[in-house]
Amino acid sequence: MVLAADFWPNWSLMNRTLLGRLSQILGGGLALGALSVSLHAADPAENPTDISWQRDFGPSHDRRMQWWREARFGMFIHWGVYSVPAGVWKSEQSKHIGEWLMLDYHIPVAEYAALTKQFNPVKFDATQWVRLAKNAGMKYLVITSKHHDGFAMFRSRVSTYNIYDATPFKRDPLKELAEACRKEGLRLGFYYSQAQDWHHPGGAAARTGHWDPAQDGSMDDYLDQVAVPQVKELLSNYGPISILWWDTPKDMIPSRVQKLLPLLKLQPDIVTNNRLDKDKKTGDFSTPEQKIPATGLPGEDWETCMTMNTTWGYKSFDEKWKSTETLLRNLIDIASKGGNYLLNVGPTSEGLIPAPSVERLEAIGRWMKVNGEAIYGTTASPFKELAWGRCTTKAEPQGATLYLHVFDWPRDGHLLLPGLKNEVQSASLLSGGARLAVEAQDGGIRITTPSACPDPISSTVVLKVKGALDVRN
Ligand code: JFZ
Numbered sequence: 001m002v003l004a005a006d007f008w009p010n011w012s013l014m015n016r017t018l019l020g021r022l023s024q025i026l027g028g029g030l031a032l033g034a035l036s037v038s039l040h041a042a043d044p045a046e047n048p049t050d051i052s053w054q055r056d057f058g059p060s061h062d063r064r065m066q067w068w069r070e071a072r073f074g075m076f077i078h079w080g081v082y083s084v085p086a087g088v089w090k091s092e093q094s095k096h097i098g099e100w101l102m103l104d105y106h107i108p109v110a111e112y113a114a115l116t117k118q119f120n121p122v123k124f125d126a127t128q129w130v131r132l133a134k135n136a137g138m139k140y141l142v143i144t145s146k147h148h149d150g151f152a153m154f155r156s157r158v159s160t161y162n163i164y165d166a167t168p169f170k171r172d173p174l175k176e177l178a179e180a181c182r183k184e185g186l187r188l189g190f191y192y193s194q195a196q197d198w199h200h201p202g203g204a205a206a207r208t209g210h211w212d213p214a215q216d217g218s219m220d221d222y223l224d225q226v227a228v229p230q231v232k233e234l235l236s237n238y239g240p241i242s243i244l245w246w247d248t249p250k251d252m253i254p255s256r257v258q259k260l261l262p263l264l265k266l267q268p269d270i271v272t273n274n275r276l277d278k279d280k281k282t283g284d285f286s287t288p289e290q291k292i293p294a295t296g297l298p299g300e301d302w303e304t305c306m307t308m309n310t311t312w313g314y315k316s317f318d319e320k321w322k323s324t325e326t327l328l329r330n331l332i333d334i335a336s337k338g339g340n341y342l343l344n345v346g347p348t349s350e351g352l353i354p355a356p357s358v359e360r361l362e363a364i365g366r367w368m369k370v371n372g373e374a375i376y377g378t379t380a381s382p383f384k385e386l387a388w389g390r391c392t393t394k395a396e397p398q399g400a401t402l403y404l405h406v407f408d409w410p411r412d413g414h415l416l417l418p419g420l421k422n423e424v425q426s427a428s429l430l431s432g433g434a435r436l437a438v439e440a441q442d443g444g445i446r447i448t449t450p451s452a453c454p455d456p457i458s459s460t461v462v463l464k465v466k467g468a469l470d471v472r473n
Contacts, residue, residue, distance in 0.1 A: 064271050070377040071139035072335055076305055076344040078144050078312035081151045083349040084115045087315030099313030102149050102198050106211040116166040124351025126176035130184045136361040137368030140187035142245050145234055150199025158229040178238040189243025190234050195250045200226045204250040223259050235266035246276040296337030296380055303340040308357050314346035321356045324363040325457045332405045336390035338380030370431050374403035374460045382471040400469045404461040409453035418444040419472045422465035430460035
């Protein structure tokens with residue numbers, strides 16, 4: 001069936017109305033019935049070209065993504081056994097990201113697994129972590145349920161290589177986090193390394209390939225016996241899961257993707273990133289990493305994930321912390337380009353989020369308490385470039401709100417907004433609400449600003465205009 005092959009590509013990035021139509025044509029009268037299709041019926045072994053996941057999930061993309069687009073800001077948590085060596089192997093400090101230590105030093109499977117005996121994060125407090133994220137203004141949390149080292153951070157019945165069975169800790173942190181997220185009203189997502197697994201036979205290893213015969217085996221067997229049942233556990237045993245964050249789709253050809261895709265039906269409202277298949281054709285959003293696309297990714301949903309220092313997993317000696325100013329301006333920059341910011345913390349083997357991360361998150365939270373409305377639920381800036389900062393927008397029934405994020409507070413008392421053609425209703429400071437005078441100038445507008453800068457990192461001016469936004473860049 002030629003169409004199936006054509007159909008596979010890029011539903012996440014293509015015109016979804018078109019996709020909806022295609023699926024109507026393809027699915028025809030079956031479309032409704034497909035909603036109740038059981039996992040069994042979607043079994044790729046029975047139907048290798050099964051496209052029911054796309055048929056069911058593709059058209060619901062906008063509905064499922066609604067909360068995510070509102071949220072704009074989430075916490076990434078990279079936590080695993082690698083927090084025990086913390087970036088040091090046989091007295092050598094790794095220059096690479098901490099969670100890659102096992103591959104970088106080709107640590108034998110048994111030797112790395114022995115580290116689990118030292119992993120006892122008794123200071124872990126799920127409520128504290130969730131409250132830290134919440135007070136920073138984050139609306140969701142994505143935690144590594146299993147990273148490339150193959151170690152499950154949850155009580156898995158599939159493999160004893162998990163935090164409950166293999167460490168002295170004997171607790172399930174994902175259960176505790178799910179509970180805390182539910183209580184505090186945050187969404188929870190799981191990162192799962194579906195292809196790379198350096199512990200279980202048959203799991204993939206990027207860059208160097210396997211280095212220990214214990215890793216050899218069939219990737220399909222690994223997927224069937226480890227990844228598939230573990231993802232089932234994650235999507236069945238922890239209540240509502242909002243995000244599945246796949247990673248490094250090495251060798252994830254369509255037949256392998258089809259083993260995992262149908263599992264998402266266990267959580268019909270879930271959203272996923274674009275790292276399940278090797279061609280990045282499935283998923284709801286794309287994932288620029290450690291960088292902010294210069295002009296956003298128009299027509300796509302996207303999320304930039306970023307570290308606060310230079311590693312995802314904890315490294316004891318990494319002190320290269322980004323400043324609060326950089327982190328906050330990144331969040332604003334990303335929102336002004338229509339994306340989300342997934343900001344990482346790397347907890348220690350004791351279960352603590354490093355103090356420099358906590359300080360920064362608290363400072364971000366103080367800013368968000370005042371300025372949050374200029375971030376949540378906003379859409380991208382209509383301006384190409386603004387000399388003094390960034391802009392986010394919200395469409396209103398009769399007009400629009402522009403949030404002007406002023407990084408460089410004007411010294412001459414005037415803020416210029418070139419090319420804005422709308423009639424202005426009002427301009428005010430978000431903090432305190434003082435009204436500001438506005439006049440037309442040079443085909444745009446000029447706002448008169450007080451001399452005292454409200455916030456040296458970023459001050460918000462709220463501009464209400466009439467009618468649909470009209471900007472001539
Ligand atoms: C991956 C992981 O290997 C890494 O350990 C971490 O979890 C990070 C969030 O994701 O690293 C990647 C994945 C993709 C790219 C780069 C690094 N990429 O597409 O450029």
